[in-house]
Each structure stands twice: as structure tokens, then as C-alpha cells.
Amino acid sequence: MWTLRVDNLEKTYDDGATWANNGISLSVQSGEVFGLLGPNGAGKSTLVKQIIGLLMPSNGSITLGDVDLVTDPDYARQLCSYLPQAPMPITAFKVREAIDIAGMIRGGSRPEVQKRRDQLIEILQLEEWRDTLGTNLSGGVKRLVGFAMAVVEPAPIVILDEPTNDVDPLRRRLLWQVVRDLGERGSGVILVTHNVLEAEKSVDRLAIIDEGKLIAEGTPSSLKNDDRGSLRLQLMLPPGSRTPPLPSYIGENVRVGNNVVGVIPETYAAEGIAWAQGLMTEGIADEYALGATTLEDVYVRLTGERSATT
Ligand SMILES: Nc1ncnc2c1ncn2[C@@H]1O[C@H](COP(=O)(O)OP(=O)(O)OP(=O)(O)O)[C@@H](O)[C@H]1O
Ligand SMILES: [Mg+2]
Numbered sequence: 001m002w003t004l005r006v007d008n009l010e011k012t013y014d015d016g017a018t019w020a021n022n023g024i025s026l027s028v029q030s031g032e033v034f035g036l037l038g039p040n041g042a043g044k045s046t047l048v049k050q051i052i053g054l055l056m057p058s059n060g061s062i063t064l065g066d067v068d069l070v071t072d073p074d075y076a077r078q079l080c081s082y083l084p085q086a087p088m089p090i091t092a093f094k095v096r097e098a099i100d101i102a103g104m105i106r107g108g109s110r111p112e113v114q115k116r117r118d119q120l121i122e123i124l125q126l127e128e129w130r131d132t133l134g135t136n137l138s139g140g141v142k143r144l145v146g147f148a149m150a151v152v153e154p155a156p157i158v159i160l161d162e163p164t165n166d167v168d169p170l171r172r173r174l175l176w177q178v179v180r181d182l183g184e185r186g187s188g189v190i191l192v193t194h195n196v197l198e199a200e201k202s203v204d205r206l207a208i209i210d211e212g213k214l215i216a217e218g219t220p221s222s223l224k225n226d227d228r229g230s231l232r233l234q235l236m237l238p239p240g241s242r243t244p245p246l247p248s249y250i251g252e253n254v255r256v257g258n259n260v261v262g263v264i265p266e267t268y269a270a271e272g273i274a275w276a277q278g279l280m281t282e283g284i285a286d287e288y289a290l291g292a293t294t295l296e297d298v299y300v301r302l303t304g305e306r307s308a309t310t
Contacts, residue, residue, distance in 0.1 A: 006051065006061075007061045009059070009062065021046055032204045033179060033182070033183040033189040036209060048159045064079060079157050080159050081187075082150060083147055090145060094131050099149050103116065103152035106154075126144060140166040157190065163193070164193060164198070210303050224294075232297055235279065244279060246262060249272070263297065
């Protein structure tokens with residue numbers, strides 16, 4: 001068992017003009033899948049690049065057990081498998097070769113790596129591209145191959161920066177399963193994602209970062225604690241129409257595109273449904289949905305309007 005600790009981490013760019021990380025503290029344990037969520041520009045990639053030793057913190061510490069990873073970035077790189085946010089060029093290699101090379105660079109033996117490579121190709125349903133050159137792959141398949149390269153011979157810490165970008169919904173689900181398995185095999189996984197609803201099912205704990213600061217941290221259910229006894233009522237309005245006046249029992253609410261999502265007390269469920277059905281009859285709403293609050297509701301509440309466009 002080990003614990004990675006990030007303590008009061010600060011990172012500025014442009015000679016201190018941009019505070020990308022502003023006093024972030026968190027810890028991740030072996031066997032744990034830890035999610036990092038936050039709006040564009042919040043500082044997530046900056047944080048993980050410091051953990052892996054690609055960027056030097058301006059202040060603060062990153063340790064694994066007794067080892068100071070800031071003073072020993074070579075060791076940090078050995079400890080981490082990393083899928084960067086920016087796609088890696090694998091143009092000159094076939095899919096299976098790229099995955100094999102990545103595994104062997106990490107020190108895996110050829111037969112072991114090939115076995116695991118075949119498993120990943122099968123699990124992620126990449127068989128038809130097995131012998132395709134990197135240049136000829138679609139964006140989503142490239143992303144999946146990058147993911148397979150990062151996890152074929154996983155290091156103790158696996159850092160995945162937006163692994164599901166461009167990936168179709170079915171394969172995203174398969175990918176999340178591989179992420180869960182990595183945790184169960186003992187790696188500590190740090191997962192940066194905008195996919196809040198999917199993250200909710202895949203992470204053990206998560207942190208929400210906004211403007212360089214950690215604004216919430218906990219398990220998905222602990223973060224939803226404040227919403228206990230509440231339901232989410234979502235109204236889908238015709239394109240371009242105004243938000244109708246909302247009844248007083250609808251508390252916090254946010255408009256995202258043509259959707260209005262509000263939180264209502266459970267005791268107002270029947271009234272909420274009747275109200276929404278009335279709006280549909282009048283043609284003010286196209287559809288509505290009433291359900292349990294999600295991590296996305298918590299996320300939108302905490303990060304505010306800026307996240308509404310992501
Ligand atoms: N090399 C750099 N030089 C100057 N500023 C940078 C640099 N890299 C990032 N930044 C700035 O630091 C802040 C945090 O960026 P970062 O890439 O860590 O955000 P992020 O949370 O990963 O966002 P996204 O979800 O869009 O990937 C942003 O304001 C960004 O513009
Ligand atoms: Mg990023």
C-alpha cells in the first residue's frame with residue numbers, strides 16, 4: 001500500500017500572471033481510481049504534469065511514501081504511466097506494434113506484453129484496426145490506442161488525461177471497465193475527465209478543481225449528500241425559447257442550452273410532474289424528466305455557469 005500526497009501545490013505560468021494551481025492538496029492510494037473534474041482551464045492537466053515530473057511546481061510538495069517526487073522527477077516518471085491530453089503521434093506504427101513498444105519500454109517482457117495487448121484489443125473492440133497504421137486511424141480509435149499504450153504495462157500510478165475524448169459511447173463503457181480493473185490490480189489511477197456522469201460510476205473518489213483551487217473532494221455519494229431528499233427536474237424547451245417562470249419549490253436551477261435543470265424537494269415530486277406536464281400541453285416544454293440528483297448537478301452547482309457550456 002502506498003499513498004501519493006500532493007500538498008499545497010502551486011503552479012504559476014507567465015512569471016506569476018497565471019495561477020494554474022493555487023494551493024491544491026489531495027492524496028491518492030494504491031488500488032484507488034481518483035477522478036479530477038473541473039471546467040476548461042481549471043488546472044487539471046497542469047496538476048497531473050507536475051505529478052509525473054513534466055512540470056516543476058512553483059511551490060508545495062508531491063510525495064509518494066518517503067520519496068519526494070519534486071526533487072526526483074526521473075523516479076516520478078518511472079512510477080507513472082501517462083496518457084497525455086494531446087494525442088501522441090503513432091503514425092509509423094501499426095496498432096499492435098505501438099501497444100507492444102509502449103509495453104516493452106515500460107519493462108514488460110515481450111510475451112507478457114503481447115498477451116495483454118491482445119486482451120486490450122479484444123476488450124476495447126479494436127480488432128479491425130489491429131494492423132492499421134497510426135496515420136490511417138480515426139480520432140477516437142487513436143485515442144483508444146493511446147489508452148491501450150498507457151495501460152498495457154501499467155506503472156503503480158496511472159494518469160489518464162481525458163481518455164474518453166472522441167470515443168464512442170459503447171467503447172467508453174468498455175474503457176471505464178479497463179480503468180476499474182487497473183484499480184483492482186493495485187494501480188492508483190488518476191483520471192481527468194469532463195464526463196461527469198460516467199466518472200460517477202467509475203471513480204472511488206474525486207476532486208473538483210476550479211480556477212486552480214480544489215473546491216470539493218470526496219466519494220461521489222458524499223458529494224451528493226447535500227442533495228439528499230431532493231430530485232432533479234429537467235425541462236427540455238423548444239430551441240431558442242425563454243425559460244418559463246419557475247414555481248417557488250424549484251430551488252437551484254441552471255439553463256444549459258435548451259434544458260433547464262432544477263432541484264426540487266422529494267415531497268414536491270407530484271406537483272413538479274403536474275407542472276411540467278402542463279407546460280408540455282401548452283407547448284412551452286417539449287419534454288421533461290424527473291429523477292435522482294446526479295454528480296453532474298453537484299458539479300454544475302459548484303462550478304457555476306462557466307461549466308454550463310462544457
Ligand atoms: N504552458 C503554459 N503557459 C502558460 N499558461 C498555461 C500553460 N499551460 C496551461 N496554461 C494556463 O493554465 C491554466 C490551467 O491550464 P490546464 O491546461 O491545466 O487546464 P485544464 O484544467 O487541464 O483544462 P482543460 O479541461 O481545458 O484541459 C489555464 O489558464 C491555461 O491557459
Ligand atoms: Mg487539460
